[in-house]
Amino acid sequence: MSKVLVSDPIDQVGIDILSQVAQVDVKTGLPPEELIRIIPEYDALMIRSGTRVTQEIIEAGTQLKIIGRAGVGVDNVDVPAATRRGILVVNSPEGNTIAAAEHTLAMMLSLSRYIPDANQSIKSGQWDRKTYVGVEVYKKTLGIVGLGKIGAHVATVARAMGMKLLAYDPFVSTERAEQLGCRLVEIDLLLREADYITLHLPKTPETTHLINAESLAKMKPTARIVNCARGGIIDEDALVEAVKTGKIAGAAIDVFEAEPLGESSLRSAGKDLILTPHLGASTEEAQVNVAIDVAEQIRDVLLGLPARSAVNIPGLRPEVLEKLRPYLQLAETLGNLVAQLAGGRVESLNIRLQGEVASSDTQPIVIAALKGLLSHALQERVNYVNASIEAKERGIRVVETRDASVKDYTGSLVVSAKGSLGEHSVTGALLGGDEIRITNVDEFPVNVPPNRYMLFTLHRDMPGIIGKIGSLLGSFNVNIASMQVGRKIVRGDAVMVLSIDDPLPDGILAEILKVPGIRDAYTVTL
Numbered sequence: 001m002s003k004v005l006v007s008d009p010i011d012q013v014g015i016d017i018l019s020q021v022a023q024v025d026v027k028t029g030l031p032p033e034e035l036i037r038i039i040p041e042y043d044a045l046m047i048r049s050g051t052r053v054t055q056e057i058i059e060a061g062t063q064l065k066i067i068g069r070a071g072v073g074v075d076n077v078d079v080p081a082a083t084r085r086g087i088l089v090v091n092s093p094e095g096n097t098i099a100a101a102e103h104t105l106a107m108m109l110s111l112s113r114y115i116p117d118a119n120q121s122i123k124s125g126q127w128d129r130k131t132y133v134g135v136e137v138y139k140k141t142l143g144i145v146g147l148g149k150i151g152a153h154v155a156t157v158a159r160a161m162g163m164k165l166l167a168y169d170p171f172v173s174t175e176r177a178e179q180l181g182c183r184l185v186e187i188d189l190l191l192r193e194a195d196y197i198t199l200h201l202p203k204t205p206e207t208t209h210l211i212n213a214e215s216l217a218k219m220k221p222t223a224r225i226v227n228c229a230r231g232g233i234i235d236e237d238a239l240v241e242a243v244k245t246g247k248i249a250g251a252a253i254d255v256f257e258a259e260p261l262g263e264s265s266l267r268s269a270g271k272d273l274i275l276t277p278h279l280g281a282s283t284e285e286a287q288v289n290v291a292i293d294v295a296e297q298i299r300d301v302l303l304g305l306p307a308r309s310a311v312n313i314p315g316l317r318p319e320v321l322e323k324l325r326p327y328l329q330l331a332e333t334l335g336n337l338v339a340q341l342a343g344g345r346v347e348s349l350n351i352r353l354q355g356e357v358a359s360s361d362t363q364p365i366v367i368a369a370l371k372g373l374l375s376h377a378l379q380e381r382v383n384y385v386n387a388s389i390e391a392k393e394r395g396i397r398v399v400e401t402r403d404a405s406v407k408d409y410t411g412s413l414v415v416s417a418k419g420s421l422g423e424h425s426v427t428g429a430l431l432g433g434d435e436i437r438i439t440n441v442d443e444f445p446v447n448v449p450p451n452r453y454m455l456f457t458l459h460r461d462m463p464g465i466i467g468k469i470g471s472l473l474g475s476f477n478v479n480i481a482s483m484q485v486g487r488k489i490v491r492g493d494a495v496m497v498l499s500i501d502d503p504l505p506d507g508i509l510a511e512i513l514k515v516p517g518i519r520d521a522y523t524v525t526l
């Protein structure tokens with residue numbers, strides 16, 4: 001049974017999903033050296049923002065197949081190190097969008113009305129109404145930096161509160177911004193004109209200290225800034241200085257350069273600087289959403305299925321993935337099968353996408369075929385993340401063609417590979433949408449479902465040959481589950497495809513090849 005380590009607090013619903021397929025150990029607050037010590041036992045690691053998954057941890061995780069981040073940001077995971085090791089990194093891109101947007105709005109209003117300090121004051125026995133005269137957000141200008149999922153929800157609610165909206169996002173179209181009621185502007189203009197500025201962009205080398213002494217100096221003295229995105233986008237020292245000296249009116253900060261926040265001048269900056277300990281995603285609803293989202297992906301990957309939000313493989317929208325999933329399985333099966341027919345040292349892989357699948361996003365299907373092709377040699381080391389890199393490193397040439405006009409099946413794939421045993425080709429299709437059928441082997445028509453153990457022969461179509469193979473297998477105590485012959489002309493060449501219940505014992509292939517009329521024989525394990 002697979003083992004999953006949950007190293008940050010995750011909603012029970014996620015643990016329940018994981019428990020369907022794995023032994024789940026919840027061990028939170030582990031020091032890094034303890035995590036490194038125990039990680040070799042685990043197939044999957046599920047985290048929130050608390051665990052830093054460093055290269056050292058990834059390298060120690062010799063069994064790791066997947067790291068699941070119950071949240072959006074994966075900046076606490078060394079994703080390149082995981083990709084190099086073929087470890088999937090998945091996240092929940094949307095599970096906490098609303099929670100983070102609502103926290104942002106709560107921060108903006110708290111900042112405007114001094115709610116945290118007023119609360120502190122009354123609880124300490126005061127009745128001070130003068131100190132806490134606030135400002136309204138109505139008719140004020142909100143500058144949104146990063147108009148993605150969270151930025152867009154903030155825009156929608158802020159607009160309803162009567163705010164005017166500016167947005168800066170170099171990757172968003174003017175139409176999209178207009179749809180959200182935002183005027184798309186350059187950052188300088190936003191900094192100069194906004195009464196409130198809210199950050200909703202990722203932390204990258206380009207966005208680190210995007211808000212620094214220079215940009216703070218451009219803001220109005222009445223401006224207030226909210227950061228519920230990532231620590232480090234604001235230079236904290238410059239921010240404290242700007243708030244303390246009245247260069248800006250205030251700031252509300254949920255995320256920090258170093259978390260947990262240690263000794264920091266942020267803590268003593270007064271009522272105009274409010275802090276929360278990375279609570280943006282901390283709602284019951286968001287924690288259920290992200291736990292389900294990520295636990296389901298870990299479960300699927302442990303069951304050999306693709307993940308819907310893998311950050312280090314080409315992203316697929318869930319609805320696209322749902323449609324492609326059967327074709328991914330088909331491509332992987334055919335890749336695995338053809339690799340075994342073609343023998344070792346595969347030089348090239350040709351994949352032809354026919355019918356409806358020809359108009360899909362074909363890249364994941366090609367990757368799935370490569371994964372299947374390499375899986376015989378690399379076993380579980382190859383996956384959707386590293387299949388292309390592994391193939392490239394092995395000098396495997398990949399050629400992809402499409403033909404939407406083929407109508408034999410709704411959609412089918414022809415996968416051919418050239419290896420040390422020559423060039424072989426298999427075609428497969430889906431019956432009823434998701435049942436895999438092998439429909440052609442080296443251009444001989446057949447119709448067989450794939451089986452764990454299979455035997456393929458190329459032989460002369462002549463009386464008695466099927467009986468001889470059956471008796472031979474019987475004499476080795478091999479049980480045949482099904483058998484089918486495909487031929488193009490009577491008494492010409494033919495293929496025989498046998499599904500067998502057990503692996504073929506050593507030596508049997510040599511005996512099969514001695515049967516008169518048999519030209520070639522291949523055993524396959526899928």
Ligand SMILES: NC(=O)c1ccc[n+]([C@@H]2O[C@H](COP(=O)([O-])OP(=O)(O)OC[C@H]3O[C@@H](n4cnc5c(N)ncnc54)[C@H](O)[C@@H]3O)[C@@H](O)[C@H]2O)c1
Binds near residue numbers: 096145147207
């Ligand atoms: N505080 C929390 O608990 C919490 C919770 C969820 C998300 N987050 C963080 O919030 C941020 C936004 O999340 P999201 O789900 O909206 O992400 P998203 O990917 O939907 O949106 C990010 C937006 O930032 C834009 N962007 C990228 N580089 C930019 C740049 N240099 N300048 C301006 N815009 C830029 C992108 O084009 C995109 O539109 C992320 O950093 C995420 O980690 C924090």
Ligand SMILES: O=C(O)CC[C@@H](O)C(=O)O
Binds near residue numbers: 073074096282
């Ligand atoms: O795990 C959390 O609570 C924070 C999550 C948040 O920062 C995110 O990026 O999704």
